[in-house]
Amino acid sequence: MHADAPVTTALAQYVADAEARQLPADVVERAKLHIIDALVAMISGATLRPGRLAAAYALSRGGVGESTIVGHGARTNPELAALVNGMSAHADETDDVNDLARVHPGASVVPAAVAMGEALDRPGSSLLAAVAVGYDVACSVNIAAWRSLPRMQKSMHSPHGIGQAFGAAAAAASVARLPMDQHRYVLSYTAQQVSGISSFYRSPDHIGKAFASAGMQAHSGVRSVEMVRAGFTDVSDVFDVSPHAYDAFGEDGDPGRLVQELGTTHHVMTTDIKQYPVGMPIQAPAEALERLLHEHGLTADDIESVEARLPTHGSRLVNARSMPDISLQYVLAVMLMDGRLTFDSAHDYRRHEEPETREVMARIQLVPDETLDPPDDPDPAARRTRIATVNIRTYDGRRFSRHVDAPRGSRHNPMSWSRIADKAHMVLDGVIGPKRVDTLTETIRDAERLTSVRQLRDHLDVHR
Structure with a gap:
């Protein structure tokens, strides 16, 4: 040295x-x-x-x-x-x-x-x-x-x-x-x-x-x-x-x-993968809302208001943004209207501006919550920063709440191969087709067997 x-x-x-x-x-x-x-x-x-x-x-x-x-x-x-x-x-x-x-x-x-x-x-x-x-x-x-x-x-x-x-x-x-x-x-x-x-x-x-x-x-x-x-x-x-x-x-x-x-931590192990193709601060509230909708059979017609409480830093990044995939209000509104989120709906600029969508977005309030901010932990890796609490109030007076502090894909709740394959299909089925998505994921799963990175070429062309 x-x-x-x-x-x-x-x-x-x-x-x-x-x-x-x-x-x-x-x-x-x-x-x-x-x-x-x-x-x-x-x-x-x-x-x-x-x-x-x-x-x-x-x-x-x-x-x-x-x-x-x-x-x-x-x-x-x-x-x-x-x-x-x-x-x-x-x-x-x-x-x-x-x-x-x-x-x-x-x-x-x-x-x-x-x-x-x-x-x-x-x-x-x-x-x-x-x-x-x-x-x-x-x-x-x-x-x-x-x-x-x-x-x-x-x-x-x-x-x-x-x-x-x-x-x-x-x-x-x-x-x-x-x-x-x-x-x-x-x-x-x-x-x-x-x-x-x-x-x-x-x-x-x-x-x-x-x-x-x-x-x-x-x-x-x-x-x-x-x-x-x-x-x-x-x-x-x-x-x-x-x-x-x-x-x-x-x-x-x-x-x-x-x-x-260097060498004390392998940072592929500390890096989060998003389960939804939207901004990272939206991952926890989107998961919380999805669970509430499925558990209680709720739709947009049932819901009077949604309150999403996030850490203060993440709140600033996703509050009423003009880009659909980093606007918490838009993403949650689409989930209320459709019951799920897709790659296409997450990126639909036209839908972002439609009156029906705007009406649902108006029911969603983002609240920066200092109590959710991570403490100054001596072990930074222990901090949980992907946190949200979602509170729902229905028109008939029912109230539901869900707290998520380790959304799927975060370092505290890592993705499995089946989950990453599901995400690949959600994002790419409409781009390259499900069969090619399966081939791509299988190829990377056996990446050490590739004799050349050039063998990936067939998987990287949308128009093949």
């Missing part, structure tokens, strides 16, 4: 050793779940406006390479493929979330790993190792960059723009099998590209959000690796010698804490 750059060297070594490191069986299985979840988001997102625009942009650049533009079947260089597929993965709110680090790791790490895996013709085992190390780096960098989670939540600098860039770079560098010195250069070039302010929360149509929350980071991470592979060199101490990375972003960042984080 370089005595004058112990943190940068430790991080670089952790990435360099990823493919040789023996992962626990449960970590491998969870990595597969997050890969399939990200691919579902990429394929469905390719049909939405952010994904379509990103693909058109890349195709207009005329890039040549072996990396697939998901949904279109065309191939380009890995940088452009990572950009497009990252934007498709976060073209809506289908992708995963890590609340301890405030990142959408799958939307940047998986596109980067797949793009490089195709470009370099790597096996499925390389993909699994790259995704696992990418999640670790994305989350560890952020957890060490801020003094506390509340500070991170209030930051004007987007945590997505920081951790996900390093996570994507780590995944791509692992696939590239770089020499140790070059891993340090990758970290330096990635640090120079870290960007993002939280203005994307005001994005009216998810296009800027898709770039700032996923595509930019996937592109930057792969670009760092490709530049270093082309012979670019730089400093080897970007996390050690001031001015260093944590001088520029985060708040009271602790490089030493970054080293402590």
